[in-house]
Amino acid sequence: MKIGLITDSVSHLPFEAALDLAQQHGLNSVEVATGNWSEAPHADLDALVSSTEARAEFAEKITSRGLTLSALNANGNQLHPVSGKAHDAVVRRTIELAHALDVPTVVLMSGLPGAKGDSSPNxxxxxxxxxxxxxLAYQWDDVAIPYWKELAAFARDHGVKLAVEPCGGQLVHNVSTMLRLIDSVGDDAVGANLDPSHLMWMGADIPTVIRALGTSILHVHAKDIRINTWAAQRDGLLDTVPVTEPLGRAWNYVTLGLGHPDGATFWADFVYALRAAGYDGTLNIEHEDALVNSLEGVGRAADLLKQVALVEPPDWTPANV
Incomplete structure (x- = not known):
């Protein structure tokens, strides 16, 4: 396994400084956002798609620091009744860029339609x-599956895999909906980006999630949550308090190791379950902790993952008896 950094975690830094941070912490790779919900502070998508020189300069900044580019990220809502076409355009240009840069994976959300005739997602x-x-039947049968079949074909044509991130507020938000999408469009182009934090707050058991998704896990984000029991016991875990007001929420995204009483033990179990499921890719740090400085949070996450990540392939074989 390798450890990487989603550079949007330190979006206030110039790209070169974000790369320096990854290098300083001994990380292996980065994941860069290209638009939609991200302001894409570290990638000019149009310039990178259209210019060989821009791509070469972008890639050189990464490789000169001993890093690789594990994925591009185009999280947004391509199925939005109003803005979906604009988000879809970013997704497709990101797939084109991944092909041009020889990046194997584009991370994205499934999207969420509205009800028939609505102008807002539901x-x-x-x-x-x-x-x-x-x-729900309209969203899946009339909107999502036709769209995703066509997008999967586009990704296949470009030699890129789509890692869909199950997340609350999206049509694909848990294991069952992830597997439904894969079954509908084919696992040769579509798999899962596992960000355990989204599934944790919905009450899922992460080792069970990993076993259920198995080899469909294409990519992993390392992000934690913390349940605020005083709010969760009162109102449950569906929460509309803004994430910028962490003291009033039932749960928060937190720095790795601060979300579970057993600290590093949870993440050791996490990587061991991933290895057992056949995943040996990148664990990409995503810092979204409203109470912890991003530079400190990235450093703490890197230190924790370096304690538990399984780096070398297994080589044990049982003795003949």
Missing amino acids: WITTAWPPENLDV
Whole structure:
């Protein structure tokens, strides 16, 4: 396994400084956002797609520091009834850029449609009232699956895999919806980007998630959460308090190791479960802790992952008996 950094974690830094930070902490790779929900502070997508020189300069900044580019990130809502086409354009240009840079993976969300005729997305979280299931059927059968079949074909043509991140507020938000998308469009182009934090706050058991997703895990984000019991026990875990107000929320994204009472033990179990499922790719640090300085948070996450990451391939074989 390798350890990487999502450079948006330190979006206030120039690209070169973000790369220097990754190098200083002994990391192996970076993941760079190209647009949509990210302001893409470290990548000019249009310039990189259109200019060989821009791509060469971009790549040289990374490789000259002994780093690789593990993925490009185009998180947004391509299925939004109003802005979806603009987000889709960023996704497709990002796939084109990944092909040109020989980057194997583009990370993205599934997107979330609205109900038929609506102008806003609609996240269905319960089977009642009965019309919820009609909305959900429309979202999957009429919008998402046709879109994703075509996008998967586009990715195949460019030799790029799409790592979809199950996340609350998206059509794909758990294991079952992730597997439904893969079954609908084919696992040769689409798999999972596992960010355990999104599934933790919904109550999922992460080792069980890893076993269920298995070899469909293409990419991993290393991000933690902390449950604020005083709020969760009162209101549950569905939470609309802004993430910029962490003291009022039922849960928060936190620096690795600060979310579980057992600290590093959780992350040791995490990487061991990934190895057992066949994943030996990158663990990309994503800092979104509103209470911890981003430079400190990245450093603490790097130190923790270096304690638990399994670097070398296994070589043990049982003795003949």
